[in-house]
Amino acid sequence: MSEAGAEAGPGPGARPEPEPSLATVGLIKAFGGVTALDSATVTFHHGKVNALIGPNGSGKTTFFNCVTGMIRADAGRITYRGRDITGKPPHRIARAGIGRSFQLCRVFPRMTVLDNLLAAVRPSGLAGQLAGAGKREETERARSWLARMGIEHLERAEARQLSWGQQKLLELAGVLMSEPELVLLDEPAGGVNPALIDRICELVRELNAEGRTFLIVEHNMDLVMSLSDHVVVFDRGRPIAQGPPSVIQSDERVLGAYLGV
Ligand SMILES: Nc1ncnc2c1ncn2[C@@H]1O[C@H](COP(=O)(O)OP(=O)(O)O)[C@@H](O)[C@H]1O
Ligand SMILES: [Mg+2]
Structure with a gap:
């Protein structure tokens, strides 16, 4: 040099x-x-x-x-x-x-934990149904994020049954679903x-x-x-x-x- x-x-x-x-x-x-x-x-x-x-x-x-x-x-x-x-x-x-979470936590309270994550990445209505082909892969990804958060045992619970902190973890998992x-x-x-x-x-x-x-x-x-x-x-x-x-x-x-x- x-x-x-x-x-x-x-x-x-x-x-x-x-x-x-x-x-x-x-x-x-x-x-x-x-x-x-x-x-x-x-x-x-x-x-x-x-x-x-x-x-x-x-x-x-x-x-x-x-x-x-x-x-x-x-x-x-x-x-x-x-x-x-x-x-x-x-x-x-x-x-x-860029992904974000909200100060007052946004989850769908009456949806299951797993469905909350699928809803975070899948469009609703017909487009969502057409996108159903990728469902298994997305479900696996959702489960692995839940495991990462330590709330995989709650996948079938409705989001509203989770504690506030668990809801925050669920919301974070939802943000991470879009990588x-x-x-x-x-x-x-x-x-x-x-x-x-x-x-x-x-x-x-x-x-x-x-x-x-x-x-x-x-x-x-x-x-x-x-x-x-x-x-x-x-x-x-x-x-x-x-x-x-x-x-x-x-x-x-x-x-x-x-x-x-
Ligand atoms: N949608 C809104 N309509 C009217 N005022 C708002 C709105 N959002 C925020 N503000 C005002 O803007 C200022 C900054 O608010 P915010 O960004 O929420 O502050 P922080 O998150 O730091 O507490 C505050 O005075 C708040 O009242
Ligand atoms: Mg604020």
């Missing part, structure tokens, strides 16, 4: 730049007089566990709703791995490799008992080690700080700090946003 070449490359101790995953530039969303996202410019890292934290009402769920195409931002640009996905409908964003590369989780530990929180953390670690990127909105700070590589803090619709957990924990702006100091 020539000397010039050696100088141009990163030094032996230098960290490679993280590859961008989901990123936004100047994202704005207002509801009447309330500005939920106030020109939010933020980048999450590919292949990592990212966290988005912030006080209640700081725009985290609205951010998820905008980037998954459920609501349209008023302005700004959204990219995923460098591709522009601004204004794309939810099914296109799902097809691009997303990037998984957005909105408060996965909210209202969940400590044993299942541990299970959820373990799953996130395993799935991340297998190559999936995560973006997690969560209030449980122990979970956020132990699980994530990169943390973004929102306050009033915009990021006020971004960095590794160790830096975020001692950031004065973050303490101020949370504690009002």
Whole structure:
């Protein structure tokens, strides 16, 4: 290698730049007089566990709703791995490799656990019946996700019979049925008992080690700080700090946003 070449490359101790995953530039969303996202410019890292934290009402769920195409931002640009996905409908964003769970957990309460997973990937009505040919393969995949979640023994139960934490695991299994590369989780530990929180953390670690990127909105700070590589803090619709957990924990702006100091 020539000397010039050696100088141009990163030094032996230098960290490679993280590859961008989901990123936004100047994202704005207002509801009447309330500005939920106030020109939010933020980048999450590919292949990592990212966290988005912030006080209640700081725009985290609205951010998820905008980037998954459920609501349209008023302005700004959204990219995923460098591709522009601004204004794309939810099914296109799902097809691009982004899956999400909901803060208030979305499962079909009167459907069985197994059918919930099949419904997550199969269109309803005639198209669903025509797609019935792939049913056995899908059923096997659904069973293997349930086993992964540790709820395979509940496959015939109606979803409403499950505990809240088990319903969260079921919803996560449903998200994973579409094999997303990037998984957005909105408060996965909210209202969940400590044993299942541990299970959820373990799953996130395993799935991340297998190559999936995560973006997690969560209030449980122990979970956020132990699980994530990169943390973004929102306050009033915009990021006020971004960095590794160790830096975020001692950031004065973050303490101020949370504690009002
Ligand atoms: N559909 C909506 N209609 C009106 N206001 C909304 C709507 N969704 C969110 N908001 C408002 O936007 C702000 C941000 O909300 P949200 O994104 O849910 O925050 P977070 O998830 O961080 O708690 C809040 O003031 C909330 O009341
Ligand atoms: Mg929320």
